[in-house]
Amino acid sequence: MRISELAAQSGVSVPTIKYYLREGLLPEGERSAPTQATYGEKHLQRLRVIRALVDSGVSIAETRRVIEALDNPPAEPGLLLAAAHAAVTPPIDESLDLTAAEKLVEGLGWQPGTCDDEVLHAVARALQGMERAGFAVPDAVMPVYLESIRRIADAEIAGVPTDSVESAVRYVVLGSVLAEPLLLALRRVAQQVSSVERFGGAAPGAASGL
Amino acid sequence: MRISELAAQSGVSVPTIKYYLREGLLPEGERSAPTQATYGEKHLQRLRVIRALVDSGVSIAETRRVIEALDNPPAEPGLLLAAAHAAVTPPIDESLDLTAAEKLVEGLGWQPGTCDDEVLHAVARALQGMERAGFAVPDAVMPVYLESIRRIADAEIAGVPTDSVESAVRYVVLGSVLAEPLLLALRRVAQQVSSVERFGGAAPGAASGL
Numbered sequence: 001m002r003i004s005e006l007a008a009q010s011g012v013s014v015p016t017i018k019y020y021l022r023e024g025l026l027p028e029g030e031r032s033a034p035t036q037a038t039y040g041e042k043h044l045q046r047l048r049v050i051r052a053l054v055d056s057g058v059s060i061a062e063t064r065r066v067i068e069a070l071d072n073p074p075a076e077p078g079l080l081l082a083a084a085h086a087a088v089t090p091p092i093d094e095s096l097d098l099t100a101a102e103k104l105v106e107g108l109g110w111q112p113g114t115c116d117d118e119v120l121h122a123v124a125r126a127l128q129g130m131e132r133a134g135f136a137v138p139d140a141v142m143p144v145y146l147e148s149i150r151r152i153a154d155a156e157i158a159g160v161p162t163d164s165v166e167s168a169v170r171y172v173v174l175g176s177v178l179a180e181p182l183l184l185a186l187r188r189v190a191q192q193v194s195s196v197e198r199f200g201g202a203a204p205g206a207a208s209g210l
Numbered sequence: 211m212r213i214s215e216l217a218a219q220s221g222v223s224v225p226t227i228k229y230y231l232r233e234g235l236l237p238e239g240e241r242s243a244p245t246q247a248t249y250g251e252k253h254l255q256r257l258r259v260i261r262a263l264v265d266s267g268v269s270i271a272e273t274r275r276v277i278e279a280l281d282n283p284p285a286e287p288g289l290l291l292a293a294a295h296a297a298v299t300p301p302i303d304e305s306l307d308l309t310a311a312e313k314l315v316e317g318l319g320w321q322p323g324t325c326d327d328e329v330l331h332a333v334a335r336a337l338q339g340m341e342r343a344g345f346a347v348p349d350a351v352m353p354v355y356l357e358s359i360r361r362i363a364d365a366e367i368a369g370v371p372t373d374s375v376e377s378a379v380r381y382v383v384l385g386s387v388l389a390e391p392l393l394l395a396l397r398r399v400a401q402q403v404s405s406v407e408r409f410g411g412a413a414p415g416a417a418s419g420l
Contacts, residue, residue, distance in 0.1 A: 045344065052343030056336075057267075081405050085398050108400045115402035122395035126266075129391065133262030134255065135384045137392070144365035145389075145396060148358035153400030155354035157408050174345045176401060179355075181339065182347070183397070184390055185332035186355060188295050190318045190363030191386060192325035195291050198367050 003029070006039045010047040017047070025050050025064055049174070056181050062088045066173060073169045082116050084173040089118040096124045107146035108153075152183075213239070216249045220257040227257070235260050235274055259384070266391050272298045276383060283379045292326050294383040299328040306334045317356035318363075362393075 007014045020026040026046055029037030049070070053063045065087035074083050101124035102110070130136065137145065156175065161167040217224045230236040236256055239247030259280070263273045275297035284293050311334035312320070340346065347355065366385065371377040 049343045052339045052345070055339050055342075081401055085402070089398070105396070105399045105403075108396065109403045109407070110399055114406050115399045119395060119398040119402060123392065123399060126388075126392035126395050129262045129265050130384075130388045132265075133259045133384055133388055135262070135380070135388050137385070137389060138369040138371075141365045141369045144361055145393065148362045149393065149396045150400045150404070151354055152358045153397055153404045155351045157401060157404040159348040159351045161348075170345070174340075174343055175347070176398070178336075178340045178343055178345050179347060180394055180397075182333065182336035183355065183359065183393070185329060185336050186315070186318065186359045187363055187390075187393070188299070188329040188386070189315045189320055189325045189333060190360045191291055191367060192295070192329060193315075193319045194360070194363045194367040196324045197319070 001039050002036065003039060006043055006047070010044055010051075012047050012051060020047070020050060023060055023064065025060070025067060052174075052178060056178055058088060058177060066177060069173050070169060073165065073173075080169060080172045081176065084176045085119055086116070087173075088177055089122050090125075092117055092121050093125065096121055096128065098124050100124070100127055104142070104146075107143065108150050211249050212246065213249060216253055216257070220254055220261075222257055222261060230257070230260060233270055233274065235270070235277060262384075262388060266388055268298060268387060276387060279383050280379060283375065283383075290379060290382045291386065294386045295329055296326070297383075298387055299332050300335075302327050302331050303335065306331055306338065308334050310334070310337055314352075314356075317353065318360050 001009070003014055003017060006012075007017055010017075012020075017026065021028060026043060029039040029043065032038045046067070049067070050063060053066055054060070058066065066084065069080075069083040069087050073080055098120060101120055102112075104127070105115075105120065105123060156179075159171070161171050211219070213224055213227060216222075217227055220227075222230075227236065231238065236253060239249040239253065242248045256277070259277070260273060263276055264270070268276065276294065279290075279293040279297050283290055308330060311330055312322075314337070315325075315330065315333060366389075369381070371381050
C-alpha cells in the first residue's frame with residue numbers, strides 16, 4: 001500500500017509516519033518508483049506498536065530502543081528482559097548511593113548479580129526522590145509493596161509464552177512497558193475504592209453528580 | 211536568605227528557581243528591596259517537593275496542580291485522594307469506551323461511583339494502548355494484578371497518618387505520585403529476579419562483569 005493508505009489504515013497522519021521513518025522507528029518501504037514506496041502489513045503492525053509505546057509516555061529515543069530489542073532479540077531468552085528494561089531505564093548515575101536500594105530489594109529475593117545495574121539504580125533514584133521531598137513509605141506499607149510486587153512479577157514471568165521465540169520476545173518487551181500505565185491506573189482506582197470503604201464518602205464526580 | 215543562598219542550599223540553580231517563580235510553583239519571596247527578595251525555610255521545603263515531582267517525570271503543569279492540592283486541600287479528607295489523582299491524571303477522553311475498564315476494576319471491589327471518572331478513563335486508556343499494540347495480559351496474570359494492587363492500596367490507605375490534617379495531605383498527595391517510580395522500579399527488579407530463578411542465567415552486567 002502507499003503511504004496515504006498506511007496513514008488511513010493506522011490512523012497515524014502522513015507527516016507523523018514520515019517523522020517515524022526519519023527517526024528510524026519504522027523501516028523504509030519498498031521503493032516502487034523514485035518518489036514512491038510501498039508499505040505492507042509489517043509496517044502497519046509496527047506503527048501500532050510505536051503508537052502504543054508513545055501513547056504510554058515512552059519517549060522517541062526509548063521507543064527506538066524497545067523496537068531494536070524487538071528486532072534484534074538477544075540469543076539467550078534470559079537476557080530478553082534485561083534488554084527490554086535497558087531500553088526504558090535511564091542510564092546509571094554513578095553518584096547514587098545503592099546501599100538502601102540493595103537492602104530494600106533483598107525483600108524481593110534479590111542477591112548481588114540477579115539484576116542489572118540500571119534497574120537497581122532506578123530503585124535508588126526513586127528512593128532518593130521520595131527522601132528529597134521529605135516523604136517516607138510507612139514501615140507497615142513497604143513489606144506489602146515488596147510481597148505484592150514479587151507476586152506480580154512471578155505471575156508475569158510464569159506467563160511468558162513458550163510457543164515461539166517471537167511471541168516470547170513480544171510478551172517480555174511489550175509487557176514490561178505497556179503494563180505499567182495499567183498497573184498505575186489500577187492502583188489509583190484501588191486507592192479510591194479502599195478510601196471510600198475505609199473513610200466513607202464517594203468520589204467527587206459521583207457525589208456532586210458531575 | 212537571598213536567592214543565591216536558596217540555590218546553594220537546595221542545589222537548584224538560580225535561573226531554575228526564577229523559572230519556578232514565574233511558573234507559580236514557588237511563592238514569591240518577601241521583598242526586602244525593590245530588586246531583592248528574601249526566602250525562608252518554606253521555600254526550601256517547597257523546592258525539594260518540586261524537584262522530587264519533576265524528577266519523577268511529573269510535568270510542570272501537573273506539579274503545579276499537585277502543589278495547589280497541597281496548599282488548598284479539600285475540606286473533606288475523603289476528597290484528598292481524588293484531588294491528588296486529578297492533578298496527575300490526563301483529562302477525560304469522551305471517545306473512550308469504558309465497558310472493559312469497568313468490568314476489570316470490579317475485580318478491585320469497584321462499584322459505580324466509588325472512584326472518579328479520570329482514573330477509570332486512565333484504566334481504559336491503558337487497556338486501549340495494549341490492545342492497539344496487539345498485546346494482551348494473560349488470563350492467569352490479570353487476577354494477580356488485581357489482587358496484588360488491591361493489597362497495596364489497602365496498606366497505603368491504612369497507613370494514612372491521623373496525627374494532623376497536614377501530614378495526611380502530604381502523605382496522600384505525595385505518596386500517590388512519588389511511590390509510582392518506586393513501584394515500577396521494584397517490579398523490574400522482581401521480574402529479573404523471578405526470571406533468573408525460573409530460567410537460570412544472570413543479568414548481563416553481572417555475567418560479563420561489566
